[in-house]
Amino acid sequence: MPVPSPSRTWALMLSAHAVLLAAMEQRLKAADLPSLEWYDVLWALEQAPDHRLRMHSLAERLLLTRFNVTRLVDRLERAGLVSRQKAKDDRRGADAVLTAKGRALRARMWPVYRTAIDEIFNQHLTAGQRQALEGMLEHLLQARRASGEE
Amino acid sequence: MPVPSPSRTWALMLSAHAVLLAAMEQRLKAADLPSLEWYDVLWALEQAPDHRLRMHSLAERLLLTRFNVTRLVDRLERAGLVSRQKAKDDRRGADAVLTAKGRALRARMWPVYRTAIDEIFNQHLTAGQRQALEGMLEHLLQARRASGEE
DNA sequence: CTTTAGTAGTTGCACATGCAACTAAAGCCT
DNA sequence: AGGCTTTAGTTGCATGTGCAACTACTAAAG
Numbered sequence: 208m209p210v211p212s213p214s215r216t217w218a219l220m221l222s223a224h225a226v227l228l229a230a231m232e233q234r235l236k237a238a239d240l241p242s243l244e245w246y247d248v249l250w251a252l253e254q255a256p257d258h259r260l261r262m263h264s265l266a267e268r269l270l271l272t273r274f275n276v277t278r279l280v281d282r283l284e285r286a287g288l289v290s291r292q293k294a295k296d297d298r299r300g301a302d303a304v305l306t307a308k309g310r311a312l313r314a315r316m317w318p319v320y321r322t323a324i325d326e327i328f329n330q331h332l333t334a335g336q337r338q339a340l341e342g343m344l345e346h347l348l349q350a351r352r353a354s355g356e357e
Numbered sequence: 358m359p360v361p362s363p364s365r366t367w368a369l370m371l372s373a374h375a376v377l378l379a380a381m382e383q384r385l386k387a388a389d390l391p392s393l394e395w396y397d398v399l400w401a402l403e404q405a406p407d408h409r410l411r412m413h414s415l416a417e418r419l420l421l422t423r424f425n426v427t428r429l430v431d432r433l434e435r436a437g438l439v440s441r442q443k444a445k446d447d448r449r450g451a452d453a454v455l456t457a458k459g460r461a462l463r464a465r466m467w468p469v470y471r472t473a474i475d476e477i478f479n480q481h482l483t484a485g486q487r488q489a490l491e492g493m494l495e496h497l498l499q500a501r502r503a504s505g506e507e
Numbered sequence: 508c509t510t511t512a513g514t515a516g517t518t519g520c521a522c523a524t525g526c527a528a529c530t531a532a533a534g535c536c537t
Numbered sequence: 538a539g540g541c542t543t544t545a546g547t548t549g550c551a552t553g554t555g556c557a558a559c560t561a562c563t564a565a566a567g
Binding site for chain 2: 522523524525526530531532533
Binding site: 272274275278297299 | 552
């Protein structure tokens with residue numbers, strides 16, 4: 208007769224993620240801004256050299272599948288926030304490139320997102336707790352990476 | 358000129374969630390079992406008195422919207438894992454009721470899920486870390502609840 | 508070269524989700 | 538009782554996601 212409750216800690220992690228993320232999204236929506244997913248794309252591109260990334264490395268950074276990124280970029284392109292350009296060195300490839308409008312939108316999103324992170328997340332933890340949490344999460348991620356590349 | 362990286366801790370939380378959850382789902386799929394979402398429904402019902410729950414309280418427990426639960430239960434019902442029964446006391450209401458088949462499936466899923474939680478999550482943290490983590494997550498959730506019910 | 512294998516990205520189709528509108532039944536209020 | 542509001546749950550429609558199959562190109566092997 209197993210105790211069938213999944214590890215309490217893991218269950219809490221799932222709940223906390225769901226609740227906090229929903230709260231974040233709500234903040235953005237209330238400010239008439241697009242989703243966190245769009246923010247992630249814009250931010251990934253803004254950080255990238257020349258504000259451009261190959262589709263597959265964008266997928267890797269965002270932890271999404273290639274075909275999902277294809278369509279995510281479709282949407283951002285329709286909204287004029289990024290544009291697609293054929294890669295020079297490999298004629299199969301395409302870069303997603305941040306547009307001026309995309310940069311401007313990200314700049315408008317960031318203060319809202321930042322405030323939400325502070326109020327929903329950071330503010331409720333001490334610096335020591337945040338550091339401990341980072342350590343744990345990084346360790347978990349690293350363990351996963353190690354087991355994935357066998 | 359804001360530093361536009363979202364809080365590193367928060368970003369790590371998002372990444373870790375995505376990566377660990379994907380790993381969990383993969384384990385289930387590799388064992389030819391349905392998703393965690395289905396597990397959650399089955400487990401919520403198994404814990405409930407009489408193995409039944411009103412649709413809206415199921416939604417609340419699973420942190421899903423009502424209409425999403427409607428269709429989630431549709432799918433589980435089609436698979437014979439739960440059945441719907443009109444509530445007696447309130448003729449608008451409906452209960453989702455766990456079937457024998459549903460119980461059996463959850464029993465088959467649990468060992469796989471449990472192992473995955475151990476190997477992907479628990480094993481990489483000390484008991485002290487898990488406890489600290491639980492404390493933080495609970496505190497965050499509680500802060501959210503407090504701010505939600507104003 | 509030219510065949511074969513692999514990689515980058517997209518697309519068709521089936522399925523899942525979000526939102527607003529809907530039906531049906533309670534619950535109030537006078 | 539009759540009407541107004543609220544609550545439970547479902548559904549239509551537009552949008553998003555997952556998987557396998559596809560096109561176009563590159564790279565490797567003979």
